[in-house]
Amino acid sequence: MAKQEQNKNYKVIAENRRARYDYAIESDLECGIQLMGSEVKSLRTGQSNIAESYASVENGELWLTNAYIAPYDAGRTFGHEERRRRKLLVKGKELARLWNATQREGMTIVPLVMYFNDRGLVKLKIAVAKGKKTVDKRATEAKRDWNRQKQRLLRQSG
Secondary structure, X not given: OHHHHHOOOOEEEEEOXXXXXXXXXXXXXXXXXXXXXXXXXXXXXXXXXXXXXXXXXXXXXXEXXXXXXXXXXXXXXXXXXXXXXXXXXXXXXXXHHHHHHHHOOXXXXXXXXXXEOOOOOEEEEEEEEEEOOHHHHHHHHHHHHHHHHHHHHHHHHO
């Protein structure tokens, strides 16, 4: 991640911070996303949200559902629907692995981060994840609080 942040073209567009709290992430994967021109221009202004979205394998293709990309003001005549389904671009082997995880193992495909990569292309980092139970969420929260408290103590004593 540090290498990507040094690049001047790398820019995070939208992040799903809630995903790591609600899901236990097994593995992640970078994939392309098929967009219209007005969507890319809108993303350059940073107006998007992937917090309520998810991905699914349907008819041998991977689709991103319920991701919000604001309409581009200057492109009203050839605009886009804000919450339309968008096709995600992955290799066949990866698609088979994702399908296997969702159908057989009961996992979910969750988007984590949407960003412009070093070449200026829009990429989406998705994760294969399993939903956490309330007990697991509490344990994660307790662990995070303890780490925060530990850092405070170290700063005060050191």
